[in-house]
Amino acid sequence: MAAMLAVFVGGGAGAVLRHMVSQWLNHERFFWGTFAANVMGSILLAVLLKYGLAQKASPTVRLLLTTGFCGGFTTYSTFNLETLGLFEQGQVGKAALYLGATAVACLLGGAAGLWLGAKLA
Secondary structure (H helix, E strand, O other), X not given: OHHHHHHHHHHHHHHHHHHHHHHHHOEOOEOHHHHHHHXXXXXXHHHHHHOOHHXXXXXXXXXXXXXXXXXXXXXXXXXXXHHHHHHHOOOHHHHHHHHHHHHHHHHHHHHHHHHHHHHHO
C-alpha cells in the first residue's frame, strides 16, 4: 500500500509541475513545454539512478521519485498526440523535427544525467 501511495503522490506532483512547465513554455508554434519536460525528466531520472538512488533510498522513495514523479512529469502520451496532430495537419516537416529533436535531446539528456550522477556519487 505504501508503494502505491508513493507512486500516486509522486505522479501527482510530477503532473502538476509538467502542467506548469507547459503553461509557461507551450505556444501555438511549437510544443516547447512538452519537449522541456521530456528532456528534463530524462536528465532527472538518469541522475537519480546513476547517483545511486537504488542503494541510498528505500524502495518506497525510489518509487515516489522514479515511477511516480518522473513518470508523472514526462509526457510521452502528450508528445505522441502532438506529433500525430502535426502529421494530420500536413505539417510533416515540423512533426519530423519534433520527433527527431525529442529523441536526440532526451538521449543526450539521459547521457548527461548519467555523467552528472556518476560525478555526484
